Amino acid sequence: MKDVYLFSGFLGSGKTTLLKTMISQMKDKGLKPAVFMNELGQMNMDSDAVEEGIPLKEILDGCICCSGSEKSEAQIQTLLAEEDFDVLLIETTGAAHPVEALDAIFSPLFAEQLNFKGIVTVADSKRWMDRNSLSPQIRSLFLEQIRHADLLLANKMDLLTEGQQATVVYEIQSLNPKAQIIQTIHAKIPFSALEKLSPLQNEEVVKAPVSKLNLNAKVLKFEAPVRRELFEEWLRALPDTVFRIKGYVPLEGDKYPHAFQFAYGMAQWLPEYMKMQNQIVIIGEGLEGVELP
Structure with missing residues (x-):
């Protein structure tokens, strides 16, 4: 079975930076990663971050978790059939609800081939401080991405004072007390933090699809x-x-x-x-x- 990690987080939080870091560390450990990326628009600039030679599939102008779920299943099935890899890294669009995005992973077509390890959410700490200025729909999605994480990265800590850092960690941990939280700069963590993951039993999902955002x-x-x-x-x-x-x-x-x-x-x-x-x-x-x- 191939381990699967799902990277979640709002737009600009640092998911692609995390992806690049994990690819590098996995290769150093002799693991072969593959990547599935999702983008809201018709172009995916973030795919440039995936170095040549890494199996890559992407879905544009749609969402893994909404109307694009069948396309997502087809892309993952193609990866499994045509590529040799050990770990699958899935980067969702910043507008995706992470739990809804799991539908493609648990497809009956290939569910027995994948070992889902967990949701890693990159939370922009500075945006958290100003979350009340977001529209209600966007704020709801931002909170849901954090609430359903198995591992939380409180990212961009270098942009906050020590007092703000403590406040962010306390408040985010209060929203999701079951997840481990790591303070990060440029989403830097060791791959070992991901290897220890096992998915939590999350509460009922409050859906916030792109169509409502x-x-x-x-x-x-x-x-x-x-x-x-x-x-x-x-x-x-x-x-x-x-x-x-x-x-x-x-x-x-x-x-x-x-x-x-x-x-x-x-x-x-x-x-x-x-x-x-x-x-x-x-x-x-x-x-x-x-x-x-």
Whole structure:
């Protein structure tokens, strides 16, 4: 049987960073990982994080837990039939309810081939502090992702004071007292923390499907390079309902675009050394008026 871990967490919490870290550690231990990724929009920038040679399947513009469950079963079945691997890592979209996403794993087509180890939820500690500013539907999903975890990563602890850190850990642990909680920066934990997992007997699921969240994904394409200063001014003016931006931004004076990530008001730029599509994906609520500068 192949061990399966499901990575959950809201948009921009650090799930893909955790995925990359686990892939590296598994390979160091001689294990062969495979990855199944889910994205809300029609493009999956996060799949670039999965290094070449790792078996990868993905489902776009849908949700593992909703209308895409049959597609998910087919993708996992294809992985099992065509690829040689020891561990399956499933990264859900940030808009997915983790327990609903288990439907694909427990398909009668291949359930006896998989050993589900547990749900690992990456919780953005800074977003937790400001959770009451989220819309009721989004806040409900955020809390559900934490409540149903078997292992909780209180991530981005470096952005909080010591007092805030203690408050976050106490409050998150109170919401899910059965799960182990680990304070992290950049979602860094040893693979041994996952190996010890066994799924908890969770309470009744309160469903919060994407269809009720009013979340949208929007692709914006660049017609020409932009000045970084003007682009960052545009970022600062975006509404709080923009939860996540990722993609490739062409900057004036640079030959290749920069890989770009944005979550909760914080931007990350990484240089690229090859030609990429000059576009970004924006995920959030009420994106009708959001256009490039």
